[in-house]
Amino acid sequence: MQPLLDVSNLTVKFALRDTALTAVNDVSFTLAKGERLGLVGESGAGKSVTGFSILNLVSKPGFIAGGSVLFEGKDLTRADAETLRDIRGNRISMIFQDPMMTLNPVLTVGTQMIETIRAHMKVTRKEAEAIALDKLRKVYIPSPERRLGQYPHEFSGGMRQRIVIAIALLTSPSLIIADEPTTALDVTIQAEIMDLLLELCQSEDMGLILITHDLGVVSQVTQKIAVMYAGGIVEMGDTAKVVGEPLHPYTRGLLGALPQCADKADCGLADVAAPRVRRRLNQIPGSMPSLSDVPRGCPFNNRCELCETVCTTTRPLLEVKSDGRMAACHMVA
Amino acid sequence: MAGLFKRFRQSYFLYSFLRDPVAVTSFALFVVLALSALLAPVIAPHNPFDGANIDIMDAETPPLWKDGGNPAFLLGTDNQGRDLFSAILYGMRVSLLIGVGAVAMQACIGIMVGLLSGYGSRRLDNILMRIADVQLSFSSYMVAIFLGAIVQMTFGVGRYEQVAVPFLVLVIGLAEWPQYARTVRASVLAEKKKEYVEAARVIGLRPFRIMWRHILPNTLTPVLVISTVQVANAIMSEAALSFLGLGMPVTKPSLGSLIKSGFQYFFSGSWWITLFPGVVLILLVLSINLLGDWLRDFLNPKLYKD
Numbered sequence: 001m002q003p004l005l006d007v008s009n010l011t012v013k014f015a016l017r018d019t020a021l022t023a024v025n026d027v028s029f030t031l032a033k034g035e036r037l038g039l040v041g042e043s044g045a046g047k048s049v050t051g052f053s054i055l056n057l058v059s060k061p062g063f064i065a066g067g068s069v070l071f072e073g074k075d076l077t078r079a080d081a082e083t084l085r086d087i088r089g090n091r092i093s094m095i096f097q098d099p100m101m102t103l104n105p106v107l108t109v110g111t112q113m114i115e116t117i118r119a120h121m122k123v124t125r126k127e128a129e130a131i132a133l134d135k136l137r138k139v140y141i142p143s144p145e146r147r148l149g150q151y152p153h154e155f156s157g158g159m160r161q162r163i164v165i166a167i168a169l170l171t172s173p174s175l176i177i178a179d180e181p182t183t184a185l186d187v188t189i190q191a192e193i194m195d196l197l198l199e200l201c202q203s204e205d206m207g208l209i210l211i212t213h214d215l216g217v218v219s220q221v222t223q224k225i226a227v228m229y230a231g232g233i234v235e236m237g238d239t240a241k242v243v244g245e246p247l248h249p250y251t252r253g254l255l256g257a258l259p260q261c262a263d264k265a266d267c268g269l270a271d272v273a274a275p276r277v278r279r280r281l282n283q284i285p286g287s288m289p290s291l292s293d294v295p296r297g298c299p300f301n302n303r304c305e306l307c308e309t310v311c312t313t314t315r316p317l318l319e320v321k322s323d324g325r326m327a328a329c330h331m332v333a
Numbered sequence: 334m335a336g337l338f339k340r341f342r343q344s345y346f347l348y349s350f351l352r353d354p355v356a357v358t359s360f361a362l363f364v365v366l367a368l369s370a371l372l373a374p375v376i377a378p379h380n381p382f383d384g385a386n387i388d389i390m391d392a393e394t395p396p397l398w399k400d401g402g403n404p405a406f407l408l409g410t411d412n413q414g415r416d417l418f419s420a421i422l423y424g425m426r427v428s429l430l431i432g433v434g435a436v437a438m439q440a441c442i443g444i445m446v447g448l449l450s451g452y453g454s455r456r457l458d459n460i461l462m463r464i465a466d467v468q469l470s471f472s473s474y475m476v477a478i479f480l481g482a483i484v485q486m487t488f489g490v491g492r493y494e495q496v497a498v499p500f501l502v503l504v505i506g507l508a509e510w511p512q513y514a515r516t517v518r519a520s521v522l523a524e525k526k527k528e529y530v531e532a533a534r535v536i537g538l539r540p541f542r543i544m545w546r547h548i549l550p551n552t553l554t555p556v557l558v559i560s561t562v563q564v565a566n567a568i569m570s571e572a573a574l575s576f577l578g579l580g581m582p583v584t585k586p587s588l589g590s591l592i593k594s595g596f597q598y599f600f601s602g603s604w605w606i607t608l609f610p611g612v613v614l615i616l617l618v619l620s621i622n623l624l625g626d627w628l629r630d631f632l633n634p635k636l637y638k639d
Contacts, residue, residue: 089536101528106550116536
């Protein structure tokens with residue numbers, strides 16, 4: 001069956017005065033209908049740029065240098081402006097980090113919602129308003145009729161992100177790209193919003209690409225994980241497997257850096273009183289190389305404890321390892 | 334409607350306005366001036382344009398409180414016997430009309446150009462902004478003399494009177510639109526980097542719609558502020574042009590042409606013909622400028638006075 005989204009060998013570069021930096025390097029993944037994928041990695045790993053390039057919205061001086069993004073069989077990297085406009089916000093929606101910034105401060109929430117609907121569907125104002133109300137109820141906004149006439153500043157942070165999600169849902173898209181949707185919210189609200197996203201994806205059978213650096217959030221929500229480092233995917237596979245027994249040393253380092261309970265299986269609140277193993281949080285030595293001097297060979301070699309000669313000469317490719325998972329590392333079988 | 338009024342009464346805008354005595358005073362002054370200009374045909378004791386009412390024998394009557402003052406002419410008369418008070422009211426009407434009209438024209442051209450320049454491609458931006466620079470390097474008086482000559486040629490000096498108002502609106506509007514274009518462009522450049530614009534693109538809206546519906550309303554604050562200053566400037570430009578004889582003809586005087594018509598009698602003792610229109614002009618421009626200042630302070634969130 002044709003996957004919903006098929007990204008293959010996607011490469012995005014940023015043009016500088018005389019060179020070009022590679023922000024996304026040869027990234028490939030697929031997403032089936034209704035599947036949820038987490039893109040994780042440190043800041044600057046190329047997660048967001050990957051997200052934007054799916055919609056062909058990399059802003060200058062960035063450009064898609066190669067590869068293809070097949071969405072429902074259409075290559076978005078080569079589509080014309082009209083096709084793209086038809087897909088953006090209609091078939092694929094995007095949710096951003098900071099809901100304060102993504103809503104236009106001078107337009108009411110209702111105006112912004114109705115405008116989105118009418119940009120993609122031939123409906124009257126009344127019908128559009130009905131759709132908007134319906135979606136607001138879906139994201140559990142109380143008294144949506146009144147809320148429709150209010151401005152973004154009259155909502156709290158969590159409410160605003162709900163509105164943003166409702167806007168993303170308006171045209172019943174088949175894929176939502178969420179770029180760090182909970183980073184700007186406080187922890188209790190984060191969980192609420194993630195639950196809501198998960199619930200909506202399941203009930204509407206929507207695909208989700210969740211871009212985040214929060215492995216906890218990813219493991220809650222997604223089925224697949226792709227770990228990115230310096231523009232490339234270093235490990236990809238089932239969420240449970242990747243989080244459970246990471247193959248790539250970078251993924252291991254990331255997971256080691258998470259605060260954890262002694263009992264891995266259950267980190268619920270019930271265990272708060274239970275004795276814990278006290279340990280220092282792991283730290284990956286060094287920091288991610290800047291895009292202008294990614295080391296030769298494996299981009300992770302200067303921080304990797306397993307580093308051997310081959311790692312400094314040959315760039316490892318993302319290949320299927322023993323348990324059907326993919327990793328880009330010479331040192332893992 | 335009642336709700337809107339209630340919201341206005343409770344708004345911070347009104348509160349802050351009422352707490353600023355300068356703003357209240359200048360607003361009151363402006364309202365008095367604007368109303369008396371607007372209602373000139375009702376208020377004015379004489380119709381200064383009606384030849385039948387004017388008696389040359391009344392010429393250069395001094396103001397009421399001076400020796401030889403005539404109770405019929407509160408502020409005296411000019412060299413042709415027109416009641417100066419009435420002439421000022423009518424003149425202010427012309428001045429305000431030209432001021433507001435010219436600013437409307439500047440705003441139309443300037444906002445369009447600014448939006449296109451800020452949101453469009455770099456190439457378009459360069460072209461439009463260079464045009465604006467060229468426009469700014471012409472003095473508005475030069476443009477007025479040049480266009481004035483053409484207009485008077487085509488319409489004839491006699492009919493110039495009828496086209497004088499639209500002509501002045503055009504000249505002052507053309508001369509000053511780059512102010513708007515630059516202001517709008519600057520705030521468009523700042524706004525278009527914001528995430529809500531990105532979000533609008535992600536939603537799949539058309540560039541024109543993003544420009545018009547999303548960016549423009551967010552740039553209106555500075556536009557509002559310069560509009561007040563520009564009205565005052567336009568009124569002054571008009572007065573200056575009229576004073577130089579390039580603006581309103583004396584038969585249909587604005588404040589500027591009134592000042593001019595009295596100027597030659599100034600040293601022969603009839604100071605009132607020039608002085609009173611001048612004072613009114615100053616009050617008008619001053620009240621608009623003070624209001625503009627207050628508006629700028631009010632709309633600038635970085636300036637909390639107390």
